[in-house]
């Protein structure tokens with residue numbers, strides 16, 4: 697797991713050339729945001745986020761991996777939650793995971809024929825990140841790791857989704873209450889997604 701500050705130091709991230717760049721953050725902000733390529737179920741953090749569905753009763757993708765690694769007690773606790781609306785999040789314990797908690801968020805299902813609803817879907821995806829971060833704060837958690845919500849089975853284009861994820865994280869991490877969160881980790885699984893994060897991270901977290 698590398699912080700953005702380290703990635704700049706090691707030349708893994710380049711200063712952005714585009715004009716659409718946010719103003720430079722404080723140094724400490726670059727030390728609180730990290731990128732990790734690998735299996736989110738291996739992370740020892742206060743919470744990992746699950747890209748769940750409305751039933752909260754498990755599924756494929758990262759959801760399947762999290763339930764498999766956490767063991768059956770996670771499903772038992774999820775059964776008590778009565779599902780979750782799209783764009784909302786609910787927290788459980790992590791059971792056999794190294795992570796203490798799982799924050800289950802339900803991303804929007806993206807489809808090409810519903811372009812009129814694109815804005816609503818973008819808001820729902822932003823809400824996944826916001827409500828997850830809010831839950832972390834409410835539970836006094838200090839570290840949280842996100843997968844690329846909605847960009848697998850749910851089909852949300854990775855570039856659009858990454859703009860949303862990074863925009864929400866920047867605003868939140870910089871806010872007064874968000875400063876209590878010591879670590880936000882973006883977990884990527886595929887090489888293609890890694891490239892997208894490396895391209896877009898400097899726009900939202902430019903070097904100081």
Ligand code: AR6
Pocket residue numbers: 734735736737747748749754755756757758759760761803843844845846847848849850851852883884885886889
């Ligand atoms: N660690 C980190 N990231 C992973 C892992 C892993 N072990 N496995 C997959 N990914 P997806 P969605 C990445 O499809 O699009 C489930 O059935 C993957 O490469 O898991 O939100 C649920 O029950 C992608 O970048 O979630 C829902 O029905 C990201 O995780 C539906 O899928 C999310 O892909 C949710 O679809």
